[in-house]
Amino acid sequence: MYTLFFQHLNSKVQLTEEEQAHIKTYLTLKKIRKKQYLLQEGDVCKVIAFVEKGALRAYSVDDNSNEHIIQFALEGWTISDLYSFLTGDPATYNIDALEDSELVLISKSAHEELLQTMPKYETFTRLNITGAYLAMQRRLTSIKSSTAEERYQDFIALYPHIAQRVPQHMIASYMGLTPETLSRVRKRISSK
Amino acid sequence: MYTLFFQHLNSKVQLTEEEQAHIKTYLTLKKIRKKQYLLQEGDVCKVIAFVEKGALRAYSVDDNSNEHIIQFALEGWTISDLYSFLTGDPATYNIDALEDSELVLISKSAHEELLQTMPKYETFTRLNITGAYLAMQRRLTSIKSSTAEERYQDFIALYPHIAQRVPQHMIASYMGLTPETLSRVRKRISSK
DNA sequence: CGATTTTTTGAATCATATCAACGTACGTGG
DNA sequence: CCACGTACGTTGATATGATTCAAAAAATCG
Incomplete structure (x- = not known):
């Protein structure tokens, strides 16, 4: 029901009711069961997923078939293989559900159209990726020191x-x- | 003299001569000698620096006074303590020059004004941070696997x-x- | 050239991985 | 609802890779 998603969106860029309704037309809901894949390595990542409810993880598998978890996503977080999503290359990550979950999905075409037609959506995207960048930088620093x-x-x-x-x-x-x-x-x- | 900077900018968002001239009024040039600091831990990071020429590094110093290099920046790269720049909190990184260098500086007020008045600058910023995010993700993955x-x-x-x-x-x-x-x-x- | 910085090498030590075994919890089908 | 099987967490013994400390060799700078 998009409530968390719009809460999150509004906290970064103030939107009118009309704007929210407009964005809603670009979104889809998806329920996913525990242990189901949202994305498998080798497939192209078609969506950015916002977690309304539940928990997911993104992980890669190395040559010795060890799993390496890249990211967890609980309620309010976004998860994707961004590189694959942006380039259309095959994904190097797997994403699956750790619990039964509800997701708000943004397809690539929706993402691109919103970026081009709605400045506030671009601002939202910029702020999101900036936050993700800073969080990852903190993680990298802590691993090393x-x-x-x-x-x-x-x-x-x-x-x-x-x-x-x-x-x-x-x-x-x-x-x-x-x-x-x-x-x-x-x-x-x-x-x- | 901004040539690399505008080359970089133009490669991401196509700009007219007027737009370039307009942006130029927000930028300043700075030469910095080898071993000089651009930023010291504890100070607030006031600028984003684009490297026209030379080489710099960002590093943190841990409790045992070991240096940990976070990032190198050669020609065409951008360097900053982004967290400090965005929040105004004291920097946790030091940035210094590994060679005599020439930088294009963007101050916080310039950055904010350009973001608000020039959609193309926001797009540029978004693409930049996205690239930085993906590069860091690759680095993190390689450290672990x-x-x-x-x-x-x-x-x-x-x-x-x-x-x-x-x-x-x-x-x-x-x-x-x-x-x-x-x-x-x-x-x-x-x-x- | 001399002084400092950087890189290399060696030996001892430390943190984490690996392999293996065992106990426990969990959920799934009978 | 119980019992079984699988997944999870713990513990022990040993192996491995990286660090630390010390010193020498090599490169660079003024």
């Missing part, structure tokens, strides 16, 4: 809701650790 | 010009390795 223990504590502090809803081995994958190591890190922390 | 050896080879392949102009220990810092480790990695590679 902190120990696993500090990083885990930072993660818990920054994303307590994720830690509660997502299995521990996925958090390990997100942080670039093995499940065994994260288990030991947690043990060390709790014994303090 | 490749060995030091592969990562170094990828770096050399992707940025041969940087490898030629920047001391090896800084590349180590950028890649999150100690200088000793990078030296050994190179030795292993060359003995193949």
